[in-house]
Amino acid sequence: MSKKVHALVLSLASIFAGMQSAAAADNLFKSYAYDSPISSYTEAAGFYDCSADVGATARCIDDVNFIDQNFTAGLVFSGDKLIMVSLFAPYDRDLYGRAIGALAKSFGLVALTDGKSMLDLIDLAAKAKNRDEYTAKLTNYESVALNANELTYSFIEGAASIKGASSVPGLMKLAPANIRGADLIVSGEGEESIIMIKFSFPKLDENKLIQQAQKPVESF
Numbered sequence: 001m002s003k004k005v006h007a008l009v010l011s012l013a014s015i016f017a018g019m020q021s022a023a024a025a026d027n028l029f030k031s032y033a034y035d036s037p038i039s040s041y042t043e044a045a046g047f048y049d050c051s052a053d054v055g056a057t058a059r060c061i062d063d064v065n066f067i068d069q070n071f072t073a074g075l076v077f078s079g080d081k082l083i084m085v086s087l088f089a090p091y092d093r094d095l096y097g098r099a100i101g102a103l104a105k106s107f108g109l110v111a112l113t114d115g116k117s118m119l120d121l122i123d124l125a126a127k128a129k130n131r132d133e134y135t136a137k138l139t140n141y142e143s144v145a146l147n148a149n150e151l152t153y154s155f156i157e158g159a160a161s162i163k164g165a166s167s168v169p170g171l172m173k174l175a176p177a178n179i180r181g182a183d184l185i186v187s188g189e190g191e192e193s194i195i196m197i198k199f200s201f202p203k204l205d206e207n208k209l210i211q212q213a214q215k216p217v218e219s220f
Contacts, residue, residue, distance in 0.1 A: 028201070029087070035082060054076060089195050090194060107159065111154040113145075156175065157179060178201060184196075
C-alpha cells in the first residue's frame, strides 16, 4: 500500500519538547470509563455483541465520530469490566495523518513496532549521536514497516513530562498508575487496509494481572 511517512516531525517534537500532562480522569476514550460495567453498554444504546469477531468479550457500536471520521468502536472487557476501546476505519492517507496529529497533541510517540521488533524511541533519542542519526533510523524503520503493511505507533499520554527515563520500560516504571496509552495501527494491503486506534491503561491492566496472580488458590 502507498503510505506517506507522517510520524517523523511529530516524534521529534514529542521526544525533544514538552507536552501536556496526562488527564486525571480514567476515561479510555471520550466518556468510555475504564472499569465501567458491561451492563452499561446495551442494545438500546446502539451496542451489539461482537465478541466472536474480536476474540474476547466485546461490544461494538458504529458511527463513532473522531477527527471528522466515523469509526466502529470496539469495547473490550475483562471480568465484565471495560479495559480497552479500539476504533476501526478503512485506511485513508488523510485520516492516517489526522490521527497521528490528533494523538500528538497530548500524547508522546515512544515506540514503533512492526510485529517482529520494536524501535524504542526514548532509547534511540538517548543513544543517537545527533538528530540526523535519530531521524535516519526512525525514518528507515517506519518506511520498511509501512511497505510491509504492518506498523504500530505507540503513544503515551504526557510522556515528555516524565523525566529521567532512558527507555520505554523505564518510562513506564516512572509513570503514574493511570497513564493512558494509545496505539495507532496501520495494517493490511489495498482495499483491506485499515487504521485502528487502541486506547488503554497499560499500568492499570498490569496491576490487575499482578493482583490476580497473588490471590490464594485452593489446593489441588
